Each structure stands twice: as structure tokens, then as C-alpha cells.
Amino acid sequence: MGRFHRHPDGTVHEHEPTQDPAQAHAHDPAQPHEHGHAGSHGHAGAAAALVADHSGYVTGARRIENDRLAAANRADFDAAGVRVVNLMSSPGAGKTLLLRRTLQRLAGRVRTGIVEGDIETSLDADRLAGFGAQVALVNTGQGFGGECHLDAPMVRSALPRLRLADLDLLVVENVGNLVCPAEFDVGEHARAMVYAVTEGEDKPLKYPVMFRAVDVVVVNKVDLLPHLDFDLDLFLANLRQVNPRAGVVQLSARTGEGVDAWCDWLLAALPAA
Numbered sequence: 001m002g003r004f005h006r007h008p009d010g011t012v013h014e015h016e017p018t019q020d021p022a023q024a025h026a027h028d029p030a031q032p033h034e035h036g037h038a039g040s041h042g043h044a045g046a047a048a049a050l051v052a053d054h055s056g057y058v059t060g061a062r063r064i065e066n067d068r069l070a071a072a073n074r075a076d077f078d079a080a081g082v083r084v085v086n087l088m089s090s091p092g093a094g095k096t097l098l099l100r101r102t103l104q105r106l107a108g109r110v111r112t113g114i115v116e117g118d119i120e121t122s123l124d125a126d127r128l129a130g131f132g133a134q135v136a137l138v139n140t141g142q143g144f145g146g147e148c149h150l151d152a153p154m155v156r157s158a159l160p161r162l163r164l165a166d167l168d169l170l171v172v173e174n175v176g177n178l179v180c181p182a183e184f185d186v187g188e189h190a191r192a193m194v195y196a197v198t199e200g201e202d203k204p205l206k207y208p209v210m211f212r213a214v215d216v217v218v219v220n221k222v223d224l225l226p227h228l229d230f231d232l233d234l235f236l237a238n239l240r241q242v243n244p245r246a247g248v249v250q251l252s253a254r255t256g257e258g259v260d261a262w263c264d265w266l267l268a269a270l271p272a273a
Helices: 061-080 095-106 123-127 152-161 208-213 222-227 232-242 259-269
Strands: 003-006 012-015 083-089 112-118 134-139 169-173 190-196 216-220 247-250
Touching: 061 083, 061 152, 083 095, 083 259, 095 112, 095 123, 095 169, 095 259, 112 123, 112 152, 134 152, 190 208, 208 232, 216 232, 232 247, 247 259
Parallel strands: 083 169, 083 190, 112 134, 112 169, 190 216, 216 247
Antiparallel strands: 003 012
16 A cells, blocks of 8 residues: 555555655644644744645645655665554544554554554553553653644654554554544554444544545444444445545454454555565
């Protein structure tokens, strides 16, 4: 599986390493975020104010800086032979429990690392300890303005705490948020999102940014379907309307049902031995 170029309309296409165009940021221009954080290796973030164009996407110096560092991250990952998956979701969808199951299933087969993103606390990073993975925590509330997402400088700040040469797979567990994480290239090769059936069928239509940007949607908590009024077929139809190319994996991180199919998707993303 190659790297992916996400067009402004949300479509995802495979592209070569030299074709790493800037991506869009869709914050409300009336409430701009001032970012300008410093990544590791002396890379300073942009200090210029963000400017929104007619499409609502944010442009400016910070976008350029983010994409430059995303390209640098990706070059480091490629040089080390590491495939990187950006894992996103709303809060509480089940990313961390799914990663615990994933690490259990891949133990002894794949050398895995995690960049754990949260605004505050090490709670999720602590839950991932003891499974043989390298874990680097990024709290956005400590030096990054308490952001609701990870961007390329934040991920780059975690790299000195990882031994990339000893990894096959790196999963970036992004901050729980249904919109903002999808707006930033962090140097990943593929994007995945976890979606819980408790979130309702309409979210692909109401919050299309992330659904359009991902390569696979993991439909989690299917063990609750008998107890919910959730219309799975309607959700899938809404997803196809927004992103007809996205793969779908249905599973329960709690029971383990379907986790093997998710692991198979991850294994398919790894370079051939």
C-alpha cells in the first residue's frame, strides 16, 4: 500500500513519495488557532496568523511548515523501513482498547511502536504499557497549546523517544476528536478511524472531514448492536456516500470479535519482507 494524497474534496489517492501536497485545515476562520509550536531537531513552528480561503480551508505559513515537517517525518520513517498509520476517532470510540488487542495479536510478529496523543495525562499511554511496544507520549497541553489534534511538529517531537530502526509499524493514536485530526498530515502512510456504533448513523454526513480522509473505517462495539437502535446498513450507506473507497472492518475491541481482520489490514500495509 502506497502513500495517500487527500484532495480538498476528501478523496484519497495513492501517490509517490515526491508528491506530498499540502493538505487543508478547516477551522472556523472567526476562531483561528494560533499554532507556531517548535518541533524537535530545531524546527520552529510558524507564527503567522492563519488565513482562510473561499473554500473554508486554512492556508498560511503554518500549513507550509506542517507539510514540510510531515515530509521530513515520512522520510525518516521510510529510511527506517517503518510503516505509519494515523489512527483517529472521536473520544471514547475505543482506539486505546483496540490498540491493546492489536498489540496482543501482533506480539512476536510485528515490532510495533505507538505515538500516544492526548491533551493531558498519561492514562492511555499507561494502558498500552506492558505489551512489548515502544510508546512515546505527546501531551498537547504541555507546550503545544492544548490542541485537539496531533500535527507533524508534535509527532516529530516524539521521534527522539522511539528507536525507529527497531520498528516495523508505528501507530499514531491521535487526540480524540472527530474533525481536527484529519486536517493535518503527520507523515503517515495511511489513515484509519475507529467509529463506535453508539455514535449514530448520521455522523458521516454531519462530520464528513474525517470520513473522507481515511482509508479504512473500523466500526467498533458491534457487540452492542442487539441493545441499540443503530441501523448498520444506513450507516454504511452514509459512509459510501461520503467516501465510497474506504474499507470497513466490523469488530468489538471488548470481546475481540473481528480484531484479526483489523490486524490483517495492518499487516497488508507493511512493506514486503
